[in-house]
Amino acid sequence: MKLPTADFLHRLADAADRETIARFRRKPETSTKPKEGYRFDPVTEADREAELAMRALISAEFPDHSIVGEEYGITGTGACQWVLDPIDGTRPYLLGIPVWGTLIGFCEQGRATAGMMSQPITRERFWAHNGESWLKTDNATARLRTSACAQLSDAVLHTNSPEGVRRNPDVRFDILDDTVKMTRYGGECYAFAMLAAGHIDICVEYSLQPYDIVPLIPLIEAAGGVVTTFDGSRPENGGRIIASANKDLHATAISVLMHGR
Numbered sequence: 001m002k003l004p005t006a007d008f009l010h011r012l013a014d015a016a017d018r019e020t021i022a023r024f025r026r027k028p029e030t031s032t033k034p035k036e037g038y039r040f041d042p043v044t045e046a047d048r049e050a051e052l053a054m055r056a057l058i059s060a061e062f063p064d065h066s067i068v069g070e071e072y073g074i075t076g077t078g079a080c081q082w083v084l085d086p087i088d089g090t091r092p093y094l095l096g097i098p099v100w101g102t103l104i105g106f107c108e109q110g111r112a113t114a115g116m117m118s119q120p121i122t123r124e125r126f127w128a129h130n131g132e133s134w135l136k137t138d139n140a141t142a143r144l145r146t147s148a149c150a151q152l153s154d155a156v157l158h159t160n161s162p163e164g165v166r167r168n169p170d171v172r173f174d175i176l177d178d179t180v181k182m183t184r185y186g187g188e189c190y191a192f193a194m195l196a197a198g199h200i201d202i203c204v205e206y207s208l209q210p211y212d213i214v215p216l217i218p219l220i221e222a223a224g225g226v227v228t229t230f231d232g233s234r235p236e237n238g239g240r241i242i243a244s245a246n247k248d249l250h251a252t253a254i255s256v257l258m259h260g261r
Contacts, residue, residue: 001079001080002062003080003108004061004062004106004114005129006114006127006129006130008057008061009104009106009114009115009116009127009129010116010125010127011057012054012057012058012104012116013102013104013116013118013120013125015050015053015054015056015057016050016051016053016054016086016102016104016118017102017118017120018053019046019049019050019053019086020046020050020086020087020093020102020120021120021121022046023044023045023046024046024093024096024098024121025096028044028045028046028094029044029045030042030043030044030045030094031043042090042091042094043071043090044087044090044093044094046086046087046093047070047071047086047087047090048071048072048086049086050086050087050102051069051070051071051072051084051086052072054069054082054084054086054104055067055069055072055075055084058082062080062082064076064078064080065078065080065081065082066078066080066081066082067081067082067084068081068082068083068084068210068211069083069084069085069086069211070084070085070086070209070211071086079108079109080106080107080108081106081107081110082104082105082106082107083103083104083105083106083107083112083210083211083214083215084103084104084105084211085102085103085189085211085212085215086102087100087101087102088100088101088102088103088117088188088189088211088212089101089188089189089190092186092188098119098121098122099119099186099187099188099189099190099191100119100188100189100190101117101118101119101188101189101190101193102116102117102118102120103115103116103117103189103211103212103214103215103216104116104117104118104215105211105214105215105216105217105218107214107236110236111234111236112214112215112217112218112236113218114127114128114129114130114218115127115128115214115215115216115217115218115219116128116215116219117189117190117192117193117215117216117219119190119193123137123138124136124137124193126144126193126196126197126219127219128218128219128221128222128223129218131222132222133145133196133218133219133220133222133223135197144196144197144198144219144222144223145197145198145223145224146195146196146197146198146201146220146223146224146225146245146246147198147199147201147245147246148245148246149201149245149246149249150246150248150249151249152176152179152180152249152252152253152256153179153180153181154181154201155180155181155201155202155245155249155253156180156181156182156183156184156199156200156201156202157176157177157180157182157183157184157200157201157202157203157204158183158184158185158187158191158194158195158200158202158203158204159173159183159185159203159204159205159206160185160186160187160188160191160205161185161186162185164205164206164207167206168206168240171206171230171240171257171258172256172257172258172259172260173204173257175256175260175261176202176204176253176256176257179256180201180202184200187200189212189216191203192216192219192220192243193216193219195220195225195243195244195245196216196219196220196223196225197223198223198245201244201245201249202242202243202244202245202249202253203241203242203243203244204241204242204253204257205240205241205242206240207238207239207240208238208239208241209238210236210237210238212238213227213235213236213238213241214236216243217235217236220243224245224246225243225244225245225246226243226244226246226247226250227241227242227243228241228242228250228254229241229242230242230254230257230258231258232254242254242257
């Protein structure tokens with residue numbers, strides 16, 4: 001079975017970057033698509049063109065692989081599947097804030113084994129391949145490790161928007177928020193990358209699609225972190241997702257979220 005190399009992940013990111021950079025802060029053509037609970041769920045020309053560019057490369061190199069993308073759905077079948085989100089964080093993309101990223105994931109038999117988050121404005125690439133997580137900047141390439149934070153009282157917590165908190169009153173985010181050292185919002189996929197890099201300790205999200213999380217799973221796991229659903233299941237299908245710096249912190253955070261203690 002032919003599998004992708006890390007170099008191929010970078011080739012995909014290069015192709016997407018060309019499309020996203022060219023339209024960033026230039027008010028790209030934008031429309032909205034239906035999403036329960038949201039008045040406006042934007043999709044731009046940059047989203048569409050970046051996904052098409054990545055799909056073309058994958059189809060040429062791996063014609064027997066399936067592809068799932070946010071903008072164009074699923075094509076193909078088989079044990080190997082690519083999972084693409086051309087712009088995770090389209091809202092901040094439209095606002096000119098560089099916390100968005102291109103997400104590229106790869107699954108074997110339904111399990112995420114490789115992934116990439118490219119942020120071309122800050123010129124950072126976060127990726128996982130062969131069980132290792134890496135960050136490349138203009139100045140260096142370095143292995144990623146999650147933090148050793150063991151206590152909720154020392155932890156930095158992130159969730160993307162207060163809207164999710166309000167819409168999920170059965171989840172005791174309020175208690176978790178009161179317990180941790182600090183809670184921040186609005187980091188999109190960049191927050192998960194910062195968890196892999198050891199700067200954030202817990203990420204909580206309430207309604208992720210597979211393309212929102214699959215590319216980030218290997219990045220976090222290979223850096224020493226844990227990613228599951230709120231009930232502790234594998235996260236590849238999305239839904240309610242929690243990522244933590246380590247197993248002990250993860251177990252404690254889930255207990256608070258689900259049981260208030």
